[in-house]
Amino acid sequence: MEQFQELLRSKDSLGYVYSLAKESEKMLKATLAGNTDQMSDILKYAHNTESPIFAYNSESELSAVVNLVYLAARDKYRVEREDKAGKGFVDFIFYPEQKKEDALILELKIDSTPEEAVQQIIEKNYALRFQGKLGEKAKYTGRILAVGISYDRKTKEHSCKVSVL
Numbered sequence: 001m002e003q004f005q006e007l008l009r010s011k012d013s014l015g016y017v018y019s020l021a022k023e024s025e026k027m028l029k030a031t032l033a034g035n036t037d038q039m040s041d042i043l044k045y046a047h048n049t050e051s052p053i054f055a056y057n058s059e060s061e062l063s064a065v066v067n068l069v070y071l072a073a074r075d076k077y078r079v080e081r082e083d084k085a086g087k088g089f090v091d092f093i094f095y096p097e098q099k100k101e102d103a104l105i106l107e108l109k110i111d112s113t114p115e116e117a118v119q120q121i122i123e124k125n126y127a128l129r130f131q132g133k134l135g136e137k138a139k140y141t142g143r144i145l146a147v148g149i150s151y152d153r154k155t156k157e158h159s160c161k162v163s164v165l
Helices: 002-010 016-033 036-050 059-069 071-075 114-123 126-130
Strands: 077-085 088-096 103-110 144-152 157-164
Touching: 016 036, 016 059, 016 071, 016 144, 036 059, 036 144, 036 157, 059 071, 059 077, 059 088, 059 103, 059 144, 071 077, 077 126, 088 126, 103 114, 103 126, 114 144, 114 157, 126 144
Parallel strands: 103 144
Antiparallel strands: 077 088, 088 103, 144 157
């Protein structure tokens, strides 16, 4: 499987799959670096090229696009959707394979702001998923990044915010 994944990332003759793998690697790197402009550009491009027009404005379609642009993250993370965390359910949570790597919590918002998404992550204490149970040592020692992603139906714009918790 690892050889197949490496093949997908190294052979531009694979066309679409190769391009998708490269773009998703860029998305993960941009997120970890807090480069929200690049994140927004990648999301907009993917949303415009991958989403059917009749489903374009739905939150479930935004979720599908996010799943697509973070495809490369599955090499380093266990990615869960709608996972129980803190006082609710988080849209996406990325559990790092390596204890010292950064963990990510993604919250999606339609017709809202990425700041409100990050605020929800904080208020609902989604980061508890990375701290272990009472009496346990923390499972992860890297940063915990709160990632807010929003989409405005009227302007068709994507916005992102990355905060360290």
